[in-house]
Amino acid sequence: MEQISVSPVFVGRSTETDLLAAALRRAEAGDPQTVLIGGEAGVGKTRLVEEFLDSAAAAGAVTVLGGCLEIGAEGLPYAPLATALRRLYRQLGPELERAAAGMEGHLARLLPDFGEADGEPNDEFGRARLFEHTARLFERLAADRTLVLAVEDLHWSDRSTRELLAYLIRTLHRSRVLIVTTYRSDDLHRRHPLRPFLAELDRLRTVQRLELDRFGQVEVAAQLAGILGTEAPDRALVDRIHRRSEGNPFFVEELATAHRQGCPAGLTESLRDILLVRVEALSDETQQVVKFAAEGGSCVEHGLLAAVLDEGEEPLIEALRTAVGANILRPDTDGEGYRFRHALVREAVSDDLLPGERHLINRRFADALEQDPALVGDEVRPARLANYWYHAHHPARALPAALEAARAARRRNAFAEQLRMLERALELWEEVSEDVLEHTLRPYDWAETYPPCSCDAGRHDTSCDRLRQVDVLAEAVVAARRSGERERGLSLAKRGVRLVDEQRDPMRAAWFRMQRARMLGHLDRPGGSAELAYAHRLVADLGPSAVQAEVLALEAAHAMLRRPTHEHLATAERAVRIAREVGAGSVEAHARMTLGSLLADFDDPDQGLAELAAAVEQARALGVPDLTCRGLNNLASLLVQLGRAEEAERTAREGLEAAGSTGLLGNTGAILTGNLAEALIALGRLAEAAGVLDAWAEDPSRDSHHAFLSRLRAELALLADDRAAAEAALAQAVAAGRHEQPQHVLPTVLVSIEIAARWGSPLAAREQILEVLDREPAGQQTLLLLPLLVRAAAVEADARGLPAAGPGRDGVLARIAAAAEGYRPQVPLHQGWARLLDAELARAHGADTAGHWAEAIAPLRVAG
Template identity: 55%
Template sequence: MLVGGEAGVGKTRLLQEFLAAAEEAGAVTALGNCLEVGAEGLPYAPLVTALRQLHRVLGVELERAAEGYEEQLSGLLPDLGGAGPTPGDEYARTRLFEYTARLFERLAADRTVVLAIEDLHWSDRSTRELLAYLIRTLHRCRVVLVATYRSDDLHRQHPLRPYLAELERLRAVQRLELARFARAEVEQQLAGLLDTAALDRGLVGWIYDRSEGNAFFVEELAFSYQGAGKVGLSSSLRDILLVRVEALPEPARQVVTMAAGAGSNVEHGLLAAVLELSQEDVFEALRTAVRAHVLVPEADGDSYRFRHALMREAVLDDLLPVERSWINRRYARALESDQGLVPADQRTGRLASYWYHAHDPARALPAALEAGRQARRGNAFAEQLLMLERTLELWEQVPDEVLLDLQCYDCADEAYPRRTQAEDGADAGRLRYVDVLADATVAASRSGDQELSVRFAKTGLRHVSEVAEPECAAWFWLQRARAAHYQGNIGEEESEQARRLVEDGPPSAVGADVLHRIAVTGMLNHPSRMHLAIGERAAHIAREVGARTVELHALNTVGALRVLLGEIEEGLTLLREVCVQSREIDDPYLQTRVYNNLSSLEEQLGRSEEAVETAREGLAIARHYGLNTISGVVILGNLVESLLPLGRHREAEELLTSNLEQTGEAVLNYNVVRLQTELALLRGDLAGAAEYLAGVSNGNVGDRQPQRTLPWADLAVRIAVRSGLFAEARNELLTAIGNGLSTGFDHLAWPLLVHGAAAEADSRGLPDTDAGRTEALEQIRREAQRLSRIVPLYEGWAHMLDGELARAEGRNTPEVWLRAVEVLRPTGRPYPLAEALFRAAAAHAAAGAREEAGRLLREAEEQARKHGDTELLREVTALAERARLPLDPSAPTQLPADSGAVPDPSAALGLTARECDVLRLLTLGRTNRQIAEELYISPKTASVHVSNILTKLEVGNRGEAAAAAHRMRLFPQHTTRPRS
């Protein structure tokens, strides 16, 4: 439940009442507050607080639930005593998400657990992502998740806006927007606050008008009235909020002012350390502020927060800038003197924030660097990025003597070249501006901000001399290439720039990585022998310099390139060897990448059964490392893609649906949309398929890789044909193959050419479709001559293309389809075998070979059912009815007396004679008015007939009806030959 509303509308009170009711009903509850300072380097703060509450309540039970996950969960609950994740491990964050979900599943095994998060508008990115993961994952256990946020704080660029929109699309999520009180509700609230049943109507009206129904403002005005006996307040919101603060005695006001500067809440020890008061005076001042309902003790009893965040904001707004700086400086110094004043996991982030807002660059910069390092160790890359941005912002403001003391640390990318000699007399171990830029480049990329990553990389190149530091410059060019890949650009130019800088230098890890990147770019776009040689060179250099991970990545790419270039068994053998070797170095990204490539290539070669097993193994590895939402999503897509041609579409759809429920729209990328489109077509949901595909236009399918653009074009052609839009189908085909098909993508090119030729065959004889057909067929032939037939699946597609070309040119014979059937049967895939069998049956029926046509048609029906292809089953049934071919041999259909006569299809379709007349004119493109004129009926009657026809043919529009009539040859006089 997402509870939104403007500040003061009553979200906190509603949540408090709900939690109290839940506890009375036997639930275990935990509440965490997002800290305003949390967006400045304190990841997961509300979840840390909530888990600590659960630990205090459940004790040993929680420790048992966390058994086996202590190391991964120590970042959220240090009390477990785990060693914590490996510093810089970019996958530890994903494992943290997975194990946190498992912890809640265990805790909720025999009870209801309520996890509440307040002030989500202040949440850090890591908290939002972990909360979203829990929302999508915990839908099968007794966990209630509730979060509140301020709707009036959500400006157009606020990161919570798209986050809420994505969550709201999930079925398990409800969103509640609290409205302001109406006048009657304000009157009820005032009656309770003022403890009276007889309210002054003028007072109610005045408070309602001034508060505009905001529950908090109503409360403030009521307390003010109680204290003074009148309501003499300024119209300024700040004045309203500060009335009770200004009424406090001086020590209490000092406490409130200092507490406002600490953040969303403040620990007692820290507050006492910054106050110039005795311990007794601190207690008395706090007691006064609490009694006045200005401050509220937290549940842990050791910290305080403002009763309403608006009040804290008003106090801060009332301070002079120099006062705010002075307060932040006192907090920073107190925290430096005694680090135990705040929880250890908040220390560096809080210190960095205090020094930054104290406007002390010399202290803020080192603190921000340390906070960034800690965030990286916890794999909180968004928070690391913020700290690095502050470091870069402050760099020019810091004296040189401070910068000279900053020690260099390893960049998150191990390929970043380390300096081994002093430069300009400086210590080689000193941190440089460019080193911070490098780490920021990686942090931006890992946090998903590729545009910012490119900007940092460009800035790095301006600060690096390509002559003096070619490897460092090459590294930045390589980061630009990787980021460009995610922005819809293949990054080829950037990779070549990097290559130019290192090709004449000594062997290095970055040099090997650059060459590998070039090989990968070629593999994904236009694989060639040159790219194979580059990949082999990358592996050789990596082996020479001891960069084992880079070497195995390069060998993985080499294996894939060999398969794409026709060295199938050699490439598959190498990939399987890399699978084994990758387990030895325990690199999850490498392992999952190898399984991704291997399963994808096995499917391309028509080895769907092998691909399914390989994908399952890779998926198990991804889940073991907690990479379900990263590599696991890609491998799961491979698994679904291999299940579809085997006819296991129900299993495929369940896997896809389950994955989307857990990971959400964030992974609703091109591949997922493509698979959803394919499943919709199999179900016969033409409208759904078109809607899915419209979500990813062909001009926006990633980086224009053939592995994306060709399947999109194939789906677009098939959808256009089923919609009766044959001209559009031709345009989609010609656009896709206009610049020639890239080598290595035969598995995608063959189906596209076959479906394009089939569109030309199906549209023969229709109005306005013959012009341009000859040129389109010739272009299809030219592209087909360049494709490989090296595996049975490709050979089968090639024979099917021959058959469709013959159909399109009016010279169809059964023999070509029988050759396709013979080649495709051993593949064990119901598709495209079912289509080949259907075409063969139609050709035999047209040639008068009824017995053979019936046998082939029955086998086509069997394979179409295995594949789950609703549209093909409909066409099989239509052909059987039209040609009087029994699909059930045990109950053969009685042949008509004149076996040579073409049977009337109207009875099978349920069409009346008048509806047949209307449909015939509809296929000729007539409007309702024209139909009415030709048949001497009214336009309204014609419209009714058209509606009935659409219903009986089970189509959505006139174009689909015309296409269906043509496919079933209901009016053969409109065409030169019956469909065959």
């Protein structure tokens, strides 16, 4: 007679059930909700979720469950979302296909059932598009029904899954969606990657945390009554089991089963013994199956188990039936495999294996999977095979398997998992013989400008045609950058610099230097200019190449944001020529965008605008959305600065539409929103500008503290004469700003000067303009400096005659005038600013006339 260890009665949890029911009601009303359920292993998270999903389905909701898999250090990329989509496909069929219409190529990266993945590049922007289309799919599915998505075991989640979930939680607005997740709180050590994820979600209004407590004695008694089939269990038994289990429902089940088997005193205090006691009571044949299942992963397919054990179908089914009957294994929800009823049991079984025994089992899994790849799904096969060979301690097979798993992760835009596999490959490299490396590794399909061999074209060595350790290191650098692991990327790039012989292979040495410069820029640290200068020296005398063009383009772009000179203008022009010569279209478009901005900086705004516009069209033709958005951003910003605000408004809106349709709002949305608001302010449409900024800030998925946006809020507050709001927004802008870039620094200083002057601190305003003049070389930032110089001169004019303002006043005015000397304004807006400066300087000396102001009004009126 089967002995039931799981209580047929759902015990307690009324508070938690009420909270979930309330969240479901809010989701049904169009207010999407998320509930994060935490608790120690065995406390009943899965039972709570199962009961809730049953009740939600009975109420008419569509429910779907996906679980994170414990494979290696982290799970497979997107595993729970892929499982959930596959189950939705089985539930909804054609409905899901209609909801995915037009997005199948993107969604195929999550679920191959959608067909072939699109041919777009596997870069960080491709991942953003995948996230955007996944969110759109859920919005369509929940248009006329409530959808409940449950994700279990988030403590095993890979970073890509966490980031996709966070994106869904932040961006699903006015959708009838409820997301429920579970995680094992006792596994969250201080540096566990789930901790910052949970902390980030805690700030959102639509997210609730729910921590499951252990059972009290009354609940343990009710659980035992259900398990033992009695209305009133013996009080002494309840006391003993409650004390030994400490109220953990899973341990209550284990101890109740031990009691029914007549061995209540046979258990040690060791947790492993508690967990293994029922396994050890099984026959040897069933124990063997359980051991293999433990090494197979969180869920192991029936066909794979059969191939590995090779004991015949009938004995396997009999052993599995015994293990399921003993509540050690349970059929997977999809009905294609088996998983342990509780992960703690699987861990205990795996830990109880001898090292050689574990290696042998993993070897058999790997061999079986290589002989018949169809035993597991396409999307999980590379990572499963990589982990089997790794735990089999077979470096010669584990290394190429890790590389293949990295390729598969990259194809799915799961860059964090790609990085993990590449780092595993680097770890294994020294353990593999040269002969094996020579015959088993195939070259990586590079998507970056990394040189294809380890020597220049004039000294090609055929040994460079195979994959080398430095190649894997280079791809790991790219994966680190794309996954946002900038510190790790910086370290890997430094390792690459040490590994490459720059005398023999200057181009690859330059490539690694360039990557270091990029990482330093992302981290807002000094040193990027020096790395780019070093890279420039390495490639300066080599023949034209994509690397050489990109080094020059990055050097020019880096300078453009800081202190550009005519030399950098020439560098950008050379980058364009080389990129065009070698056919590096994306690098060429990137360099042309920089060139256009520099031309406008150096007194040729019309040519600069033309070059920028042409670069945007080139990026569109190449199908590179991130470059297109970058170009539209630069173009809108330049149009505002040139006094063409109506065109700037149209361009910024076009950029926001392009970013939204390609999933890039998270990358460029804030600055394009700022461009739009800035254009509206210039046009005098202040309420509309405030609405644009408020809409961005109200979206919980957006960074509302972007330096640019905060500075614009401060400007609007000044125009409304709201000192408190202006000072608060200015403080946010300063805290979030990049302090090296004049495009952020100078307008922010202008706001600060305005606040100081308007509310009675002219000397503080003077101090700030002197700091700027000490830092900014005259004649190189005039386009940004002019408005600041005009306001500083106005402050001095307003303070004329005040005794405290007298000392040093003439010197300040002389420095303001000198900063604008030699500037030849080319467009009406700049001509108007220049005439305004003349008028304010004259007013500061008490010598202004009506003619001064008339000369300023005329060009400003033309500029609108």
